[in-house]
Amino acid sequence: MHEMGVVLELVQIAVECARANKAEKVTKLVLQIGEASAVIPEAVRVCYPAAVENTLLEGSELEIEILPANAVCVKCGKVFNLAKEKFYCPSCRSRLWDLLGGKDVLIKEIEVKGVA
Secondary structure, eight states, X not given: OTHHHHHHHXXXXXXXXXXXXXXXXXXXXXXXEETTSSOOHHHHHHHHHXXXXXXXXXXXXXXXXXXXXXXXETTTOOEEEHHHHTTSOTTTOOOOEEEEEOOOEEEEEEEEEOOO
């Protein structure tokens, strides 16, 4: 499960950010995970408690937002959701498309308390 490595890296980034801002504790971490990323949101949820143990994030809430995997059809220019349309353009049924977004894993928000 590669998600543990991803979560550990995100936790490290959040800890560094919290420390740089002199926060005592992180109370909430909001992640954005793209539908086209190789990261499975449920696996992230499972890994999170172990990844935050003994860090400023221990006991924090994890919120995950899903970023849609949108593409544009090369043939007709239609913008569509890859997952919903099963990788076919809904207008012309072409399988030739360019990915517009939904491949990233991002930290959207770090909520802290006790900023000095």
